[in-house]
Amino acid sequence: MMDSTMKIxxxxxxxxxxxxxxxxxxxxxxxxxxxxxxxxxxxVQKIDYxxxxxxxxxxxxxxxxxxxxxxxxxxxxxxEICGYFGHQNSVDINFGGSAKIEDLKxxxxxxxxxxxxxxxxxxxxxxxxVFRFPGKNIYLAGDTGVMADMEMFPxxxxxxxxxxxxVGSHYTMCARKASFAAAELLKTKRVIGCHFDTFPPIKxxxxxxxxxxxxxxxxxxxxxxxxxxxx
Numbered sequence: 001m002m003d004s005t006m007k008i009x010x011x012x013x014x015x016x017x018x019x020x021x022x023x024x025x026x027x028x029x030x031x032x033x034x035x036x037x038x039x040x041x042x043x044v045q046k047i048d049y050x051x052x053x054x055x056x057x058x059x060x061x062x063x064x065x066x067x068x069x070x071x072x073x074x075x076x077x078x079x080e081i082c083g084y085f086g087h088q089n090s091v092d093i094n095f096g097g098s099a100k101i102e103d104l105k106x107x108x109x110x111x112x113x114x115x116x117x118x119x120x121x122x123x124x125x126x127x128x129x130v131f132r133f134p135g136k137n138i139y140l141a142g143d144t145g146v147m148a149d150m151e152m153f154p155x156x157x158x159x160x161x162x163x164x165x166x167v168g169s170h171y172t173m174c175a176r177k178a179s180f181a182a183a184e185l186l187k188t189k190r191v192i193g194c195h196f197d198t199f200p201p202i203k204x205x206x207x208x209x210x211x212x213x214x215x216x217x218x219x220x221x222x223x224x225x226x227x228x229x230x231x
Contacts, residue, residue, distance in 0.1 A: 004103070004134050006231045008164075010223035011038050013058050013198050014142060016164070017045075020104050020133065025049040025076075027129075027140060029062035033198065038226035042069050049099075051106065052077035053142030054115035055084070055123025058198070076106065080124035084117060095127070105132040109153065111144035113172070130157050138231060139163040139186065143195060146177045150185035160188040162231055166195030167209055167222075168202030175209035183216040190219045192229065 007019040014028040017040075026047050031040045042062070047070040053059060060081075067073060067087055074089040075082055076099045082090040091099045098107040106129050113126035130153060131138040139153060139160050154160050163186050166172035172195050173181065182191050191213060196204050206222055213220035223229070 004136075006131070006133065006136070006138065008138075008192070008229045008231065009038075009040075010192070010194070010225060010227050010229075011035075011040050012225055014053065014140075014166070014194050015059075015062075016140070016194075018051075018131070020131075021102055023048045023101055023104075025051050025101070025106075026066060027051045028053055028059035028142075029066050030058050030060075032062050032065070033058075034225055037224075040226065042066060046070075047073045049073060049101065050075045051129065051140075052081050053111065053128060053140070054113060054126040055081060055117045055121070056115065056143070057118040059143070060117070078108075078124035078127065080122055084121060084123070095125075098132075103133055106130070107132060107157070109139075110147070110149050111142045112147040113143040113145070130160075132157060136161050136231060139188070141165050143172045145173055146181045146185070148185075150181050153185075154187050160186050162190045162192060162229075163188045164192045164194055167193040168196035168198070168204055170201040171195070172202075175204060175212045179212045179216050179218065179220075182213070182218050188218070191221070193220065193222045196222065 009017040011031040018025040079092040082092040111126040115123035128142040165178040167175040
């Protein structure tokens, strides 16, 4: 029987490689930026799914390269995003829908942000995802500000074991707002930060960020490029 733990590798911005029961799910491909620090090489990877939260360039820049090297991979995203890439394999879900991979359900939830492709094409609405597998729930927020919907997620899906939240401010929540969302709305005890330090507008003070989450008794990590986690 295969292990039902999930491995998560941070590849920059909102790009993560999720590995579950031998399947690799790459979120918001943007791994080429600073890949010398992560060591990530798409050519030698096995990519089964590409999961997209929204259409901004720092979330879809490397999608075409992924599909070039892994043409059998399946794209998961909103109909507008799947339609834009026109890939032969896609699962075009929308809010309230879920993609199923064995006993893993990936449920789409709202995010508070904007979404359009770099060429101006409409990109649907921004989204996050809740990964649901036996005994665990992981929330991948995507780009978002604080929103009241977050309070519903633990009621709807059960305890949020880990929340992956943007903390870079400017385009998303800052660490203060993310710590509030984690403690007061999501009721989670563990947060992995993302969408920080990539560009000058989202550079943050790491010490201050850790302090804000510590004050709320939340285990917090600002991952290094290439760093792995097991859930």
